[in-house]
Amino acid sequence: MITTRHVLSSVLLLAATVACGSAEGSAVAGGPEVTELRYQGSVGAVTFAELAEELGYLGGVKLKWVGDTTSGPQDIQSAATGQVDFGGAFNGAIIKLRAAGAPIRAVVGYYGSDERSFNGYYVPEGSPIRTARDLIGKRIGVNTLGAHHEAVIKEYLRREGLTPDEIKRVELVVIPPVNTEQALRQGQLDVGTLGGVLKDKALERGGLRPLFTDVGLIGPFTAGSVVLREDFIADNPGTTRAFVSGFARAVLWAQTRSREEVVATYEKIIAKRGRNEEATTVRYWKSTGIAGQGGVIADKEFQTWIDWLRREGELQPGQVRLTDLFTNEFNPYAKGHAS
Template identity: 55%
Template sequence: MRKRVPALFFAVLAAVSLVSACGTSSEARTTEDGRTLIRYQGWASQVTYPELAADLGYFDKVALDWVGNTTSGPQDIQSAATGATDIGGAFNGAVVKLAAAGSPITSVISYYGSDKENFTGYYVLDNSPIRSARDLIGKKFGVNTLGAHHEFVAREWLAQQGLSNDEIAQVELTVVPPVNAEQALRQGQIDAVALFDIWRDEAVARGGVRPLFTDGDLFGAFSYGTYIVRDDFLARNRDAVADLTRGTARAIRWAQTTPRDQVIAKFKDIITRRGREGESADKADYWKSTGVAGPGGVVREQEIQLWVDWLVRNGEVESGKLAAKDLYTNEFNPYANGTYPENAGPDGKVIG
């Protein structure tokens, strides 16, 4: 069976496109002091960069309206595309898929990626006979969700290692929740697994696993995901989107230029003070870096075009239908539009 994104995922994308075409509400609510309310989804026990920006006082014209937590990047951008929220973030391959399905969306800022400290590793057990991509043919490869970062990077690595599309289709990509991923590998339920963040660090600390590759091996320092807004929301709320992007860019830059222990302390403080049910601030201890390649989340065209080309090559997007330059804008990012120098800190002053 060819391991492509499930038909259900495409059905959801089609539904998103239909809802968008029929028109979603782009009229934003405002606070008593006139700020535009931005509806968004968070992540349990994590602080998003818009949330950090709000806490640091970097917004002038917007206020955040948390509507709950998301379960995945694809779900988050689908919520934004259908009008359930105003902003969503996901892996750029998922963003491109959503755009290809006809949803009018624009990426406005990069918010996560990979560097030497913050990366996804693809692991097997120490005693596993799997040493190469070809050894994975017919084996189960655990990823956190289909249609997102871990699947795309795994399949890209397999292709770069010389496997044909038919051979890649024989690698059984299996959804395993991150909290169960290490256990599934150690118990032999899967043969290889993508591990990141706290789950990677804990598995490596316990020993008995080794990496086949990391996403950094493929592209080096690279931003993998962007926040998107609907085009109709952007058209009617340009000042709000500009303020949201500008403040988030400054927050990312703050995290890029502030000592790690201070960033962790800030994250813990935010999580503790907001008091959401079932959250723990302990996970913040495992934060190492933003992973964002550009200063303040400036989007580089190649970070999106790479996945446009990938989807074309795999027959999932028609050649010539999409171009990265039409899917994103750096217009509102102060580190790209000339407001701040690229080597400035969150206050706009040159570092050093």
């Protein structure tokens, strides 16, 4: 979970780094632009940046993998403090980090939910839980607090008429996604959050039913975005445009190609990069889940979570503006055509 202390520490570290003029990955004012971008990957998965590089969409921009991220909030904090040059997370987490003073800006969407790729909140078939009110006093397993799953659960409870005090009585339990199914089947959880390959495998084994899904609650939506530091954008406008444009082209490629072609390309990338990992999970890939063409970000994809954070008391009116949070300036599909 992103705590205020952690966020402020990150912001202070960034400020000190910038003040010293030694932040890695940023061009010296007036000097040549950075053309190698550091980033964190994900085991057994392919990011759209990696796909863009494979397809030759990044031009002269190169990627440098520095390790794997543990979560979206961790990834964007690493970007904010200059440990990497870009990172991605749930839009609500981006809002919180920006509200704490981190000079980051979302530039392109990278994941979301649609009818083929979504997150579900599952119970055993024999569970008495049928409605939101049945969740009072119950335990729901989530991968982390303060991010996508907590936001969706609380939005569901609010829409179903639970009061703030009743919502507080629904317990969210942090559990690694790989352990969620087992904990749910053994009765350690009343509800388990499942998505992607873990959801597909769990449903293949049977015995579970969805209480609700994020796409059923909100409709198709882009849930998370890639961020860059504002100083990086200012110092490296050409690199920023090349990177975001290539990333957006990769998103559109995956949005418009057959599932078989996407999976085959992902397997090829994983085999080439030699990180001693398996490619079995990408065989379950179904869709990008991204609502906007080429990852174009819509106002509602941030406004929904601004409203949620205000209701939670974590954001004050006027504390952040949409124009501070994201820009589609560098996305060639923002005006309906590629550059």
